[in-house]
Amino acid sequence: MINSQTLKGHQGRVWNVSWNPQGTMISSCGEDKNIRLWGKESFGNKFTAKAILSDGHQRTIRETAWSPCGNFIASASFDATTAVWDKRSGQFECNATLEGHENEVKSVTWSKNGQFLATCSRDKSVWVWEVGEEDEYECAAVINAHIQDVKKVRFHPFDNILASASYDDTVKLFKEDKAEADWINFATLKSHTSTVWSLAFDRIGSRLATCSDDATVKIWKEYKPGNSAGIPTPDNDSVWKCVCTLSGHHGRTIYDISWCHLTDLIATACGDDAIRIFKENPEAGDSDMVSFDLVHTEHRAHNQDVNCVAWNPVVPGMLASCSDDGDVKLWQIKLENL
Amino acid sequence: MNPGGDVLENINPTLYSKCEDRPVTAEDQNDYITDEFDSREIFDLIRNIYDPEHPLTLEELHVVDLSLIQVNNETNQIKVNFTPTIPHCSMATLIGLSIRVRLIRALPARFKVVVEITPGSHSTEFAINKQLADKERVAAALENSTLIGVINQCISRPSPAA
DSSP states (O other), rough: OOOEEEEEEOSSSSSEEOOOSSEEEEEETTSSSOOEEEESSSSOOOEEEEEEEEOOOOOOOEEEEOTTSSEEEEEETTTTTTEEEOOOOOOOOOEEEEOOOOOOOEEEOOOOTTTEEEEETTSSSSEEEEEEEETTTEEEEEEEOOSEEEEEEOOOSSSSSEEETTTTTTEEEEETTTTTTTEEEEEEEOSSSSOOEEEEOSSSEEEEEEETTTEEEEEEEEETTTOOOOOGGGGGGOOEEEEEEOOOSSSSSSEEEETTTTTTEEEETTSSSOOEEEEEEEOOOOOOOOEEEEEETTSSSSSOOOEEEEEEEESTTEEEEEETOOEEEEEEEEEOOO | OOOOOOOOSSSOOOOOOOOOOOOOOOOHHHHTTTOOHHHHHHHHHTTOOSSSSSSBBTTTTTTSSSEEEEEEETTTEEEEOOOSSTTTTHHHHHHHHHHHHHHHHHHHHTTTEEEEOOTSOOOTTTHHHHHHOOOOHHHHHHOOHHHHHHHHHHHHHOOOTT
């Protein structure tokens, strides 16, 4: 694993890095209340500072997310708002601010078809926003399913299914109920013994990887109604079961997890300053008993806690990370060595 | 100062004497010898933090104690246990935050600091420890100007004797 570049500029903790869908730009954000955009030069592979989006938020910016078309960036902040930036004018400008959460917004995500935006907060709620014409975002649902702080929301890679991770140690799955014009909680994934910080779907969306303050990673598998394993599916909803727990690898809280949709590798960001890479062991055979091998540990990937890891959606093996140390780093995994 | 209300929760806390200052040795003054962090140095950073409820330090109330501090310079780990004066003390989270803030500000960033309630000394020990360990919640709390004002007073109030 090669540290191909270190991008400096943020003051203080960097909470999040996100790729645009084309894999040519990175947005990063954190304690300094700025969003920094880093772009690939037309010649070579270096990324350079392209823009700083400031004055959008009053407090820490916790996460940014690119829309599937790449023309919008949503940012979630401790100031209780979510801002949506667009580049119709040629550069990114904030043209919509979503208000409603009572306190810190922790995470924001777009649905695959760009129709929905979801946010979550310390106020324990998950909000689903319907994306309308001309900067209009209408609240489609306020979901009060968790009993604590909600840390992360992520949409399924194809369907309008939403997953959330919480300080209440659970992960919950939601789907649109068109008849009632609402979103309902159809599955609750319980097994972690402390805060679930983040989650990631695999490329098909039939498995989910979660990471936690309990220093484990868990892999969950979907069992659809009528599954061949004979797992009962009450109410004709899919059932998600934990099929693998990766323990003993991480020294502290695991803050983030990214499942590459090109290589199927899993990367984790840990409070022990390391980045770890896991690969599925195909020899396990039985699809109900999967196993993953730790194939690389990058000790001291950063000088402090690693807060986020994100695989480039287009370039296989390219990873971005960020840390409390204020740096954003780019990595290239040597895939042939794994 | 009593941010919790007009009535003191613990009206008559037990007082303990302060320990002597650390004696300065010849080794300390030798610039060629590396002085590693030790538990006494951590103790000296937090012993003079004031209790939010009394004009007394955490040392005088035995909320912090030298024997409840562990330092590992090789793994960069520091663990501080603190003991609220009463098991239902509503100030416990605030005291824990004050200790955490004091250490974050004073120590090199390489250290991983854990601040926890001494096992068995508080009725909601688990919930408070979980909150204090959650850096996102701590970060958000420290952006609250009212709260950081109270913490700053606990940390930097001049000693009445001084």
